Amino acid sequence: MTFFDVAAIPLHILYTMSSVLFLPMCTSPMFASCLDMMQYVDLFSCILVSLAMFFLFPLSYKHNGIRRGSLESRYGCNLSTTMTGPKLKHRLAVFRADGTLETAYEFVGSVPFGWLPESTVQSVAANVSDRMAISGSKLTIFQLDEAIMVNELAEINAQCASILNSVSLANAADVREYTEPLGPSITGEGRKYCIALVAVWIVPPEPAASARQRSLTPIVEDADAIDAREDIAQLAQQRRSPSTGATNAYLLSDQVVGHLAAAYNYRPPELAPPPLAIYHPTFARFRREMATPAESMEFTPAEVSQAWELIDASLRLYPNKGERRDKIRNILAFNGQPFWNGLEIPVNETTIKSDGGNTLFIDFGIPVVYPGLGELKNGLGEGGCDPSDQVHGGYIKVVSSKQYDDVRRVSCCPALLIGFSGPILVVWGAVFADRFFFERLACVYVGPQSPASSPSPAPGRGRSDLEVGIREVAKLLRTFHNSLQELRAHYVALKSKLSAPNPTIPSPSRQTWAPRQGRLPQRTPLTRVNPAQFIHWQSFTTKERDQYQLSYKSRLTNDITKTVFYASMARVLPSKLPQQNVVVKFTHRYGETGHRLLAEAGLAPPIHYCAFEESIGLWVIVMEYVPGQNLVFGDLREPNVIVSQPGESICLVDFEWCGPCEDVLDSQGNVLEYRVRYPTSISLDAGITWADGVTREGAIMKEHDIFRLRYMTLPIR
DSSP, X not given: OOHHHHHHHHHHHHHHHHHHHOHHHHTSHHHHHHHXXXXXXXXXXXXXXXXXXXXXXXXXXXXXXXXXXXXXXXXXXBBOOXXXXXXXXXXXXXXXXXXXXXXXXXXXXXXXXXXXTXXXXXXXXXXXXXXXXXXXXXXXXXXXXXXXXESSGGGHHHHHGGGOBHHHHHHHEEOOOTTSXXXXXXXXXXXXXXXXXXXXXXXXXXXXXXXXXXXXOOSSOHHHHHHHHHHHHHHHTTSOOHHHHTSHHHHHHHSSTTOTTOEESSSSTTSOOOOGGGTOHHHHHHHHHHHXXXXXXXXXXXXXXXXXXXXXXXHSOOSSHHHHHHHHTTTSEETTEETTSXXXXXXXXXXXXXXXXXXXOOSTTSOOEEEEEEEEESSTTGGGSOHHHHHHHHHHHHHTSGXXXXXXXXXXXXXXXXXXETTEEEEEEEEESSSEEEEEEEEEESSOOOOSSOOOOSTTOOOOHHHHHHHHHHHHHHHHHHXXXXXXXXXXXXXXXXXXXXXXXXXXXXXXXXXGGGOOOOOOOOOOOOGGGGOSOOEEEOTTOOEEEEEEEEESSSOXXXXXEEEEEEESSSTTSOOEEEEEEEESOOOHHHHHHHHXXXXXXXXXXXXXXXXXXXXXXXXXXXXXXXXXXXOOOGGGEEEEETTTEEEEOOOTTOEESSOEEOTTSOEEEOOOBOOTTOOOSTTSOOOTTOOTTOBOOHHHHHHHHHHHTOSOO
């Protein structure tokens, strides 16, 4: 054993201790190189070099964890740049909360960010607010003790599920002192995403207003509805690709009522859309024409030939989707465009692929729009997802993109969608109003069909199943073509309203639109548009020949499927008459006689208009808006109800608990009158059936009165 071997013994001991105590420093390449060099120097020099390493890397000795403390990161803290690694992409997860500590947060997406020396918590928060279009809300940044590593963006939601409440987040995130740098040292291996920071977006409460000035509670008032629509568009940009998002695994998490960017397409039934005919008349016309018996229609030889060619191509078997699409590509063509030609549609900084679609170039400087989209599968069960779900996802990605900003500003983006699987063809209507709404307009077997009526005994009137199928398909193709033409005309009519978003000028021969150098154009300021204003039925004439114009303001119910709107009504001539607030209701059926009878007795709002509208395919009722007082009775029990005249009238007594169900505020937000609450001494024994939620000193709610009213009017109890 040489002198150098003996001299290296204490050095190895020191190296082992350093590895345990100062692992980040010891694993650095520079330190390892120094150790290799030490075998050629004496022991004293080795010790000097080891001590030098100790003081050369003081920052590496800090523990990567963060001390337990306050949840909220202090603005102004510098963000360190210690997170490095090849192909490591940093993302910041964004949660949405309603402001209560006990709330479960909702994951709304993630945004990329870069670790820069000058970065602060405040600058990161500002960047998140800009990317997510968050304004007027509190945004708090948290740093995770251990960063979450994922391989795909689609995994972020599932990986963050364990911390989606305030308690779990408190256990998973801490804050350093004001002057300490933030950011654990993490080295990326392979192509991964690193989630080290979390932003909690606390939605502000509804602006203070006098409870006595409100009756029905809309989903959102004007400004909130506008902001909510753009927020939903921002969230929809975080959706997965249409083919991935349409798989069952992701539909289970995305197709829920709480997901703002869900597809309202009756899957599940809770995601029911309103009738799309209120947003564009072509959807009502499509349904009406498809309901017309094909036997009563006349078709041209070209229409019959096209229908037969599509049936022949659809019923055949193909080894793959590509060959099927090649076969039907030239059969379906609208405005000279083969529908199944394949599209690459620009969506933000990337593109999505669609098996089919119809494009419309309006003018130079205006993005290409897509009145029709389609997805194709080689057969039922092929491709891993339903083509209807996939085309819904594609529509959401397109209309929520930054390229569609100006289009969203002036339109609800109506479109016709096709899901085609083997011989099964489904046509959907689609709009983006309060949410992404989809309505199935037709589902046709592209092949032989049984007749809708009994065979005719008249000579020459009978048809085979194949003949019936050809005529039904011909009817579908004609209806689709006519409706597509109407939607194209809708977008052309918007030309004067669409402002050029400062792009490069697209070529009319191209089906895509891409700005210079791969950059998106600068967003133009969006005019604030209320989604209720997209309702196309905006005027009517009374029996007295008086003409009125309607201006929609907001919804009047929390149920998306209930098409009841708050609007103002103005007489066309003379135009100087004051506007009147009204309620407009769209419904499939209505008891006009009963309403008018109660209105004459002062028990229902007066009706201004009630009729079935062909352009919508629904009954439309315009009635007077009756402002409420937001009062609750509270003690609705049998002893407090007196029948003054049996069978004719009743009255209530004992208004001790009666009062406002919300705090009454003045213009400065000061409480003028507090909401009423149940007394501490309320009897909650089994002898009285109270509504769920009734507690001592608990708030008295309208739902409690409604429950008691229904309970007391049951025929047998």
